[in-house]
Amino acid sequence: MDEFDVERLAEPALDAPTLIEGLPGVGHVGKLAAEHLVSEFDGELVRRVYTEHFPPQVIVEDGLAQLACIELHAVTADGQDLLVLTGDHQAGDTVGHYRLADTILDVAADFGVERAFALGGVPTGELIEEYAVVGAATAEGLVEELEAVDVEFRENEPAGGIVGVSGLLLGLGARRELPAACLMGETSGYLVDPKSAQAVLSVLEDALDFDVEYDSLEERADEMEEVVRQLQEMEQGASPPTDEDLRYIG
């Protein structure tokens, strides 16, 4: 195997597609959102990317082993073509992060991608009532366009910058003159958060002009609320749940 091995599974012609990235991260917001798009619009798997920078691991499902990879899907959402990146892995080392992001951008260029949205969550440390979506972008024009669909650009947020593939799609995208933005749903940071994913997708609907159903995400959100309610009950006779108790339930 080479350092990166891009498996070609289909070659649909896409019309000025937008790259949508949703790899694992805070609250799994980006991952939930990207997988929802693939599922709702019946996406077609077009590429798998393998790399020696992923964990040395196979995932086993129903007895069948699949080498660690990320997947790119062609999705048509109300006439708007998307190239949606999903998966369970990020690179395991610094250099691998850069090279993986570069490889993704190469694949995106092959499909004629004209801009990119990295989806993710921004942790607030508190349970959320109103799910704002915070943005970062590579160009002033894109900031204005996204402000028009209620994305909030804040002076010092996110304070620690944006780490991993999401950050590098912006950073390396800018070096290639690919307009790119990161859309980060507010989320507590303690739970898998389908509601935050829905907030991010709502922004994307307005920005790209498509409509998506949220039934399955709402079901998932209801399940999560039930989990939280049970936790609260369990803890009422006892000590309150610590952050540690709540960390990544879901």
Next chain:
Amino acid sequence: MDEFDVERLAEPALDAPTLIEGLPGVGHVGKLAAEHLVSEFDGELVRRVYTEHFPPQVIVEDGLAQLACIELHAVTADGQDLLVLTGDHQAGDTVGHYRLADTILDVAADFGVERAFALGGVPTGELIEEYAVVGAATAEGLVEELEAVDVEFRENEPAGGIVGVSGLLLGLGARRELPAACLMGETSGYLVDPKSAQAVLSVLEDALDFDVEYDSLEERADEMEEVVRQLQEMEQGASPPTDEDLRYIG
């Protein structure tokens, strides 16, 4: 030294051999099983693989130093040719894992290997009465074939996938169209487990149609039981042994 250095020690012609891997892992199940095959069928050492991804270390036995390596043995088991991989090391870094697995698959291809079995253990956290063997494979056909010899393919097991050379022999094997399976004996995870190794070998006997004696493994198992019995006695007047006490006794 190059990144990988394959030392050639013998060049026997093998007839459509099967690769059997047994490097260190949970309960040392795979290692015990693979070493048992080499010992019982009087295997011939054919290759040593050295790499700068192994620990920077020599092993010393009776005053003689041997550079860290893994070894491939030609084994004929009742007319069935095997290429058996044994050793004390796995790669020390992610990239090294991938490249080591690739190097092993290259050597296997040179010997005309037609399929591969990675042997290992799957931890249950409890002492085992009945040693089931859990499987994962790269192709549906192999799943069916192994189910016929009582390998269990379970919906979500192993939950964390398969890590290290065992996993990559499947993952990278599939990319090369080499049919491969992992056979994992259930084991507590606390002790070196010769009985689990025997369970894995029993499956292999049926799958590949050979017979092997188990006397030496059974002796080793008896020794382990004596160790466990003594531990239980020691602890009866005191507090019960913790998992930590039992971890990798053997």
Next chain:
Amino acid sequence: MDEFDVERLAEPALDAPTLIEGLPGVGHVGKLAAEHLVSEFDGELVRRVYTEHFPPQVIVEDGLAQLACIELHAVTADGQDLLVLTGDHQAGDTVGHYRLADTILDVAADFGVERAFALGGVPTGELIEEYAVVGAATAEGLVEELEAVDVEFRENEPAGGIVGVSGLLLGLGARRELPAACLMGETSGYLVDPKSAQAVLSVLEDALDFDVEYDSLEERADEMEEVVRQLQEMEQGASPPTDEDLRYIG
């Protein structure tokens, strides 16, 4: 992206410039001093250096994302040309440190740099009254020259040597026959220390024959003193502040 990507932003002709390095480190002394020079003398950004050895990250300011980088500025200080290195990152791995320092020295050579000063702090563990500046250099001649402007060269200081880009600019500079010195302001090690930065800049003024205003650094120092005073008050009714409490306030 290549391993290192040097972005060219301007090509001013510099007259025998001196390289001044001020990346993050103890008390942020070097960083404060270098940024002060760029700001006071209205430096021109001439190069950005990106590398896959930096954290895989974008910094976000007012919603705009900027890939992790370091920056070189052309500065003219009273007729003396400087090439001033600033930034928020050091390399994340050993090999990256060496290669980053080499890349910086390559850029410096392109601009005709004739010597280099790495600026930093040396931690004393105590609050400082008189800010001495400790030196290390690659050549006896440079030691004598700097002793003449009150830099102290001590028998066994700094005890642990000099780590990171500052150290390697000297070590690799010497291998290229570039005279280089490190100027380290004494600092407690607990606080961002603008006074220590001022002490280092005073030495540089004498060594390179320029004058710089300190108003903004003094303001920053006053703010820090106010912080320390409030901390002391807060703690008078309670237990005294531990080193941990004071670590990198500022």
Next chain:
Amino acid sequence: MDEFDVERLAEPALDAPTLIEGLPGVGHVGKLAAEHLVSEFDGELVRRVYTEHFPPQVIVEDGLAQLACIELHAVTADGQDLLVLTGDHQAGDTVGHYRLADTILDVAADFGVERAFALGGVPTGELIEEYAVVGAATAEGLVEELEAVDVEFRENEPAGGIVGVSGLLLGLGARRELPAACLMGETSGYLVDPKSAQAVLSVLEDALDFDVEYDSLEERADEMEEVVRQLQEMEQGASPPTDEDLRYIG
């Protein structure tokens, strides 16, 4: 700088020299012994080896900075030519260990080195009365030769093998057919141990047929005994010193 940079400082013709390695390790036994040879026989510095696998660091002595390196010295000990390796660093990563050992063996080959002794300590966990020297070698002949000068070859020692450059000089030396042995002085493991270094050198005197004075090592040993005596007194009114208290005093 390249990955490895070998600086040539002198080109003496050596007659079938023996490589002696003494880098930092348990009790600093190897380092003390090798430095003693260089000092007593007035060695000539012939090579410095720099590498990006060393810590990114300069050492500062009397204000002068020296890039992290290891040094090779030509030593003539009663007519016997030695190439003695000293220094303060080992490689910081696995791959670096292998490549550094290979680079040292390349330099040794250039000087016509015909065999190699790696010097070190083996920790016993107890204060030592009689300093045995434990051996490991790459060939049976060398084992016999060293047994004749009272080196002990034990069935399972050192249990964990030999790690780092010492181990790899044997392991990689054997792959090049360079006879090599490791001589390990017993040492508590808690203190810098000049007496253990003396024991190792005594063996080397007999093996290579030279005589060396021990006055300076004995002075150093007396100083260490005084340190131990003071520690014991200090602790008599208090609790006994723990291993932690004694760790690497010296």
